[in-house]
Amino acid sequence: MQAKVAILGRPNVGKSTLFNRLVGRKLALVDDQPGVTRDRREGEAHLADLTFRLFDTAGLDAAPRGSLEDRMSAQSEAAIADADVCLFVIDARAGVTPVDREFAAKLRRHGKPVLVLANKAEGRAGESGALEAFSLGLGDPIAISAEHGDGMNELYEALEPYVKSAEESDETDEDEAEDKPLKLAIIGQPNAGKSTLVNALLGSERVLTGPEAGITRDAIAIDWTWRDKQVMLWDTAGIRRKSRVTGKVEKLAVADGLRAIRFADAVVVLIDASIDIERQDLTLADLAAQEGRAVVLALSKWDLVEDKPKRLKQVKDDIADILPEIRGVTIVPLSALHEKGLDRLMEAVLAAVEKWNSRISTGQLNRWLETMLERNPPPAPSGRRIKIRYATQVRSRPPTFSLFGNQLDHLPETYVRYLMNGLRETFELWGTPLRFNRRGSRNPFDKDKR
Secondary structure, eight states: OOOEEEEEOSTTSSHHHHHHHHHTSOOSOOOSSTTOOOSOEEEEEEETTEEEEEEEOOOOOOOOTTSHHHHHHHHHHHHHHHOSEEEEEEETTTOOOHHHHHHHHHHHHHTOOEEEEEESOOHHHHHHHHHHGGGGSSSOOEEOBTTTTBTHHHHHHHHTTTSOBHHHHHHHTTTTTSSOOEEEEEEESTTSSHHHHHHHHHTSOOSOOOSSTTOOOSOEEEEEEETTEEEEEEEOOOOOOGGGOOSHHHHHHHHHHHHHHHHOSEEEEEEETTSOOOHHHHHHHHHHHHTTOEEEEEEEOGGGOSSHHHHHHHHHHHHHHHOGGGTTOOEEEOBTTTTBSHHHHHHHHHHHHHHHTOOOOHHHHHHHHHHHHHHSOOOOGGGOOOEEEEEEEEETTTTEEEEEEESGGGOOHHHHHHHHHHHHHHHTOTTOOOEEEEEOOOOTTOSOOO
């Protein structure tokens, strides 16, 4: 079991910069504007031969009870409770502030091991602030620069007693690594209920929720187990139409969400069923399909819909008309607030992933192709008939096929769509993105090699 390390501190002291340095990738949003991070973000961190689970948190800050800022601080409190050791970051240039002292006292009450990191310690002003951190009463502060990598040796020495080396972790986690977790991203427009759904699936208030649109900013990855299946669950920021995206932080958040789609195996596109379906909802579903992910559509807030059969038919008609790429995609109505439809959603996700991983033998594929060609032969543009000799599946995830024959560059998209729909019907690949490559090559199994 890997040690859990939480990064804590007031807003804008460099927590996310430190997180990115230790995980080796720019996973957390970083900006000069305070309060960019709102949820706990986690990743596997490495420091020399130490490997540990690292949590980036929202800034600890005093705030009115029930406010968004108060709920952000509650998420940080939960991270403290779950951590084996806490990294308390202060801004060495600003020195120790009253807020730093207040939360140093809070950390002492938790009784967890705490390492004080005086970040931005470059220069004379930084050195002075680092010395001032002794007054917090949490042991010797470590002067670092998260941006430039200074002080990492000292951090290593302080962390070593709490964290297993990478070799020890590998031995312990060898069995856990045999089955890779399913990477599942939940996307949708702002306020569609993505974070509420994530919390309902996890059975805890793991990510912030509330009536305010756009609370989630980072794409938050959370390790989870559903019916013995390991899942890496991604909660993403709401993605609006490009013309409506304003401000640097929202642009970064949208880019983070799009990146989560590209890394995912499966994508749940969450649509607010209590309002009319919007073009952006369908655009997001199409985006996931174009990226070749296994796709499931979920209709959130289903408890607020009065005429449920009419609403479901309306959504199905819209999908059929606008998204032929994922024709027959599974649509799951649910209410995360009342925890209804959650198991059905996960069952649909696993079924979609199974189709996404489908493999069809070359023999089966060509018997199917022969039937399709007899039923509806390819057209003959300019008087020359297009000839499809054979087909083979070249990969899965998503299922990708190569067609071999003559003049395939002139094969109309309508005929390719005919073949795709035939594949879906024959091999039950409904709702799965399919890919076709067209190659002008001879059949290598053809005995006539004149």
